[in-house]
Amino acid sequence: MKRVVLSGIQPTGKLHIGNLAGAIRNWVRIQDEYKCFYMIADLHSLTAYSNNYKEIKENVLDIYIDLLACGIDLSKSVLFIQSEIPAHTQLHLILSMITPLGWLQRNPTYKEKIIEMQDKDLSNYGFLGYPVLQAADILIYRAEKVPVGQDQVSHLEITREIARRFNHFYGKFFPEPEPLLTTSPKVLGFDGRKMSKSYNNAIYLADPPEEVLQKVKKYVTDTKKVYKNDPGNPEHCSVFPLYGIFAPEDETKQVDKGCRSGQRGCVDCKKRCAELIMESLKSYREKRQYYMKNINELKKHIKENNEKAQAVALKNIREIYNKVGLIYG
Ligand code: TRP
Ligand code: SF4
Numbered sequence: 001m002k003r004v005v006l007s008g009i010q011p012t013g014k015l016h017i018g019n020l021a022g023a024i025r026n027w028v029r030i031q032d033e034y035k036c037f038y039m040i041a042d043l044h045s046l047t048a049y050s051n052n053y054k055e056i057k058e059n060v061l062d063i064y065i066d067l068l069a070c071g072i073d074l075s076k077s078v079l080f081i082q083s084e085i086p087a088h089t090q091l092h093l094i095l096s097m098i099t100p101l102g103w104l105q106r107n108p109t110y111k112e113k114i115i116e117m118q119d120k121d122l123s124n125y126g127f128l129g130y131p132v133l134q135a136a137d138i139l140i141y142r143a144e145k146v147p148v149g150q151d152q153v154s155h156l157e158i159t160r161e162i163a164r165r166f167n168h169f170y171g172k173f174f175p176e177p178e179p180l181l182t183t184s185p186k187v188l189g190f191d192g193r194k195m196s197k198s199y200n201n202a203i204y205l206a207d208p209p210e211e212v213l214q215k216v217k218k219y220v221t222d223t224k225k226v227y228k229n230d231p232g233n234p235e236h237c238s239v240f241p242l243y244g245i246f247a248p249e250d251e252t253k254q255v256d257k258g259c260r261s262g263q264r265g266c267v268d269c270k271k272r273c274a275e276l277i278m279e280s281l282k283s284y285r286e287k288r289q290y291y292m293k294n295i296n297e298l299k300k301h302i303k304e305n306n307e308k309a310q311a312v313a314l315k316n317i318r319e320i321y322n323k324v325g326l327i328y329g
Helices: 017-029 042-046 058-070 087-097 102-103 108-116 130-139 151-170 208-216 240-246 249-261 266-280 280-294 295-324
Strands: 004-009 035-040 076-080 145-148 178-181
Touching: 004 017, 004 076, 004 102, 004 130, 017 145, 017 240, 035 058, 035 240, 035 295, 042 130, 058 076, 058 280, 076 102, 076 295, 087 130, 087 295, 102 145, 102 151, 102 178, 108 130, 108 178, 108 240, 130 151, 130 249, 145 280, 240 266, 249 266
Parallel strands: 004 035, 004 145, 035 076, 145 178
Antiparallel strands: none
8 A cells, every 4th residue: 555645735826947846846756656645725825815816716727737737647646626625624623623722823934924925914813723724634635745845844743743632632543744855956036036926036837938038048147257258156156056957967067067167158058048948848838738728628637636535535534523523323
């Protein structure tokens, strides 16, 4: 029996190459080794978009296509939409009864997000409970591994504590899930900040080739390398990490050498970088176009996958209700 993995992504924007290098490549890579459940966490997005969810609703189908086009394989993994599986919210309620407020109030991402997203009203009960819903997502499938980035580690810590507490109160049922961390270089946007939809600095997977090139051209390179033949330092250049993601290892080494020795100019270096990104997105683009033309097939996949997730979640929520004592006749 393969071990169970669960992970989720919020539908707050279409996918960019930072998502690809961070989470999604990892999701694709582990599909043979684990029984993977991947979901679009639309309920989590309600925490920040409760009164304007329509703004991001379209992203759900778009991200579903993006994930298939990146290589999520439905013959191996289950790819579903969180809100379609009622057991997530049922378990969320049960877990909320055994989660001490202090665990949530101390959660570092809670404090950070309140400061970071001042344009959103986050002073609500649902937002404080964000990690409880995340725990329910994971535990309803009794997942043991959760591929996430470093930013989610504190949520997983809370998930483990909740699982432990449930097992202690009602008898062992949940594993204590561990993160499967991705170690990928940090992808910067073309303004030098972390690549993010909200900074408007991202290269999207669905960007047409000309746009990829335009965006790569905007990147800041080593500012000490003024003329083409000045030696540069790749560590001070935000284009260089993109080679780490999209180029074969020997080519990345060559770039490093050529930059340091002054043989390589930034204009050509950027062109080549854009070319590599476009090459590696080629099959993505073809698959995306296919699904855009075959929306009915896509909808059939979504329905079937929601049903697969539902079957597992329903069986488990019955057992959970049983353990808690919620059984009548
Ligand atoms: N909180 C995650 C994020 O913002 C998304 C998410 C929701 C998730 N439920 C999950 C990730 C369960 C892993 C497991 O990235
Ligand atoms: Fe960056 Fe390439 Fe210019 Fe070196 S040559 S600074 S790696 S863009």
